[in-house]
Amino acid sequence: MKNMTYRDAIKEAVREEMLRDPDVFIMGEDVGVFGNVFKVFWGLYDEFGPERVRSTPLSEMAIAGAAVGAACMGSRPVAEIMYIDFMTVCLDPIINQAAKLCYNSGGQIKCPVVIRTQGGIGKSKGSHHSQSLEAWFAHTPGLITCMPSTPADAKGMLKAAIRSNNPVIFIEHKLLYATVGPVPEDEDYIVPLGKGDVKVEGDDVTIVATSYQVVNAIKAAKILEEKGISAEVVDPRTLYPLDEDIIVNSVKKTGKAVVVQESPEKYGIASEFAYLIQEKAFDYLDAPVKRVAPPHVVVPYSPALEDLIRPEPEHIVKAVEELM
Amino acid sequence: MGKGLESRVRDVSACPFRVFPKEVCLSRKGVEVLDLTKNEVLKMYETMLTIRRFEETAAQMAREGIIYGSFHTYVGEEAIATAVAAHLRKGDAVASTHRGNGHFIAWGADLKRMFAECLGKGNGYCKGKGGKMHLAMTEPGLISANGIVGAGLPLGTGFGLHLKMRNSDNVAISYFGDGAANQGAFHECVNMASVWKLPVVYICENNQYAISTSVNESLSAEHVADRGVGYGIPGVLVDGNDVFAVYEVVGEAIKRARAGEGPTLVECLTYRLRGHHEGDIQNYRTEEEVEEWKKKDPILRVKKALLENLGATEEELKAIEEKVEKEVQEAAEYAKNSPWPEPETLMEDIYAKEEEDGVVV
Numbered sequence: 001m002k003n004m005t006y007r008d009a010i011k012e013a014v015r016e017e018m019l020r021d022p023d024v025f026i027m028g029e030d031v032g033v034f035g036n037v038f039k040v041f042w043g044l045y046d047e048f049g050p051e052r053v054r055s056t057p058l059s060e061m062a063i064a065g066a067a068v069g070a071a072c073m074g075s076r077p078v079a080e081i082m083y084i085d086f087m088t089v090c091l092d093p094i095i096n097q098a099a100k101l102c103y104n105s106g107g108q109i110k111c112p113v114v115i116r117t118q119g120g121i122g123k124s125k126g127s128h129h130s131q132s133l134e135a136w137f138a139h140t141p142g143l144i145t146c147m148p149s150t151p152a153d154a155k156g157m158l159k160a161a162i163r164s165n166n167p168v169i170f171i172e173h174k175l176l177y178a179t180v181g182p183v184p185e186d187e188d189y190i191v192p193l194g195k196g197d198v199k200v201e202g203d204d205v206t207i208v209a210t211s212y213q214v215v216n217a218i219k220a221a222k223i224l225e226e227k228g229i230s231a232e233v234v235d236p237r238t239l240y241p242l243d244e245d246i247i248v249n250s251v252k253k254t255g256k257a258v259v260v261q262e263s264p265e266k267y268g269i270a271s272e273f274a275y276l277i278q279e280k281a282f283d284y285l286d287a288p289v290k291r292v293a294p295p296h297v298v299v300p301y302s303p304a305l306e307d308l309i310r311p312e313p314e315h316i317v318k319a320v321e322e323l324m
Numbered sequence: 325m326g327k328g329l330e331s332r333v334r335d336v337s338a339c340p341f342r343v344f345p346k347e348v349c350l351s352r353k354g355v356e357v358l359d360l361t362k363n364e365v366l367k368m369y370e371t372m373l374t375i376r377r378f379e380e381t382a383a384q385m386a387r388e389g390i391i392y393g394s395f396h397t398y399v400g401e402e403a404i405a406t407a408v409a410a411h412l413r414k415g416d417a418v419a420s421t422h423r424g425n426g427h428f429i430a431w432g433a434d435l436k437r438m439f440a441e442c443l444g445k446g447n448g449y450c451k452g453k454g455g456k457m458h459l460a461m462t463e464p465g466l467i468s469a470n471g472i473v474g475a476g477l478p479l480g481t482g483f484g485l486h487l488k489m490r491n492s493d494n495v496a497i498s499y500f501g502d503g504a505a506n507q508g509a510f511h512e513c514v515n516m517a518s519v520w521k522l523p524v525v526y527i528c529e530n531n532q533y534a535i536s537t538s539v540n541e542s543l544s545a546e547h548v549a550d551r552g553v554g555y556g557i558p559g560v561l562v563d564g565n566d567v568f569a570v571y572e573v574v575g576e577a578i579k580r581a582r583a584g585e586g587p588t589l590v591e592c593l594t595y596r597l598r599g600h601h602e603g604d605i606q607n608y609r610t611e612e613e614v615e616e617w618k619k620k621d622p623i624l625r626v627k628k629a630l631l632e633n634l635g636a637t638e639e640e641l642k643a644i645e646e647k648v649e650k651e652v653q654e655a656a657e658y659a660k661n662s663p664w665p666e667p668e669t670l671m672e673d674i675y676a677k678e679e680e681d682g683v684v685v
Binding site: 023025051056057059060061062064065066067068069070071072073074075077092093096097100101102103104105106107108109110111112141142144164165166 | 417419448449450451452453454458460461462466468470471472475477478479480481482483484485486487489496508509512513515516519672673674675676677678
């Protein structure tokens, strides 16, 4: 184990896979000598050179599309779309092509592409750099959608994503890059896609959260502990395929559930968690499932307004207390 | 059909190809001096005829209601796919379009499996899941049709990127139409391929209408090929109904790509002789205009060259026609008698089976 940032864990994952497999390469805006705008890939350009650490023109459609095309031929590209908000201009190669090529071709074509991006509400980044669009991808058959919350998960899941023969949307969070945690150093360390993790064990209530909201949920669990409430924090880690058992088994134990998301409350991933809980653990529920999410609003610029919508530990605490 | 419309279609038969920006009208070499033998041209004739008869037979099935959804035929455009495929090697890759049956047949697709896919049968190329607009095959190389206009541009660019990363001398072909030339993907991808010198040949099949919208209403430049200048690559306009001219131009472009000299934009000016889809009311063009283009039918032209320049006999051509007809009708019957996909296949192939440890799905 080695303590490292989420940012460095991602770099380590890519670096190890590039050393292991010559078909793996990185492409995206400013990923070369600049090392990506969040400095995730700092140093990789010097190590691997411009062919495999490939800075692209500012052309998201061509980045995503060429990565998908190259993957169909047997490359394993790790393409980057700088902000998930920019995915809006390159959805065709992802939704219509990558997600459907295997099915449309009756299994003849595989598309082992990874599209890395990052989302979530930052610090006054405004509405075009703050969205949480994960539900779009999780809603699309043919894609695997990942949202790691810790450095260890980021590394293990990204390595699994690169080795996967399926298209993976790998969604990081801008507020997680500087977080630090222990990360296994074994070069074959993998976190299987589709396997969740219990981040905090507890008996009284289940909190289901992903990505940066796991950090908030863990903080909430600590506050609740001081108040004598034992909360279990469940992180599905992959949205699709979803580790249904880990959520359902937790709720069967606790009898109460709070589901958290960072996207506007309507039609988001938390609704899917809530449906799953009522479908498979209805008889165990002592109270209705509670949802914590921003209102159905555009992410505003002013810190005074942005602070009104960002889910914080106290919102989760309040939701839990309302269930008790 | 439309009435009283002024016909404004383009025709470059007097000047089969031009290289932009020079605007020089080059006289084509003519079949006599191309490196094509009589047998190779007979093979081209057979291929073009096979595409024609496949499409006409399928169109009839669409009218009968046993081919479902919209059916877009390649009738009138056969020379392009035939000339291109004559240059392709194992391991090359093709990003095709919604009007892609010709691209598949020219590259050796099995007619039985193609018809079966068009009819949604379980033994089609894609097990009935893709259908006629999403055909795919992987031998002799990857080729994938597309339901999204312009989506083959990014895919074809990616095929080229892979080949470049592998230092391969294989090439990628990216087919698109005059409509797709106005999609943003065209700009992004041709620019990227030029910057990276990718081995891609971008082939615009300009059949002069995007459904009902004429190129005269939608294309800013006089020709799609003009746009090559803006990306620093050769743009070549060629008579797409002249199989020899296309063969020559695309041959040069593919040679450039295989040699690592980067992409070429080839505009093949052609005309679709049937509607956008079967059942199209075609009120955007006149009967006279279509009749005029029937005289420029690429199959008639290759037939003429065979008889007049290459010493083929009527009997030889008749034998080919009979062989093609038999193959097409047998394949159609095979598809009609094929089984539907089994219900349990519905949820298969959404994801590729994983081969590595530790990864689910």
